[in-house]
Amino acid sequence: MIIRLFANAILVASLTGAGAQAADLAAGKEKAGQCVPCHGLDGVAKAPDAPNLAGDSMFYLTEQLKAFRGGQRQHQQMSIIASGLSDEDIADLAAWYSAIEVSVTLPDVQ
Known part of the structure; x- marks a missing residue:
């Protein structure tokens, strides 16, 4: 967990440019309040057409939010x-959702 958070902090710094402020998990959690209706605070989608965000890579989340913001990716909401969203907002949100640990249980198929 600590290694993952450290790696995510390094990635945020590299994605947002030199001298940029590192992502803030607490700020990300707070900013995720606007995401809760569809994606949930825990990153598990509440809306049937929304993706789960929990545990996604910080790089993927950052790039997708920037693509929505820049118009390269389109979705009504x-x-x-x-x-x-500012670059700082995106970094904080990506840090929050990527820091959520996900466990997987495979079905018991004989």
């Missing part, structure tokens, strides 16, 4: 929501 996400394009509007992401348009108001």
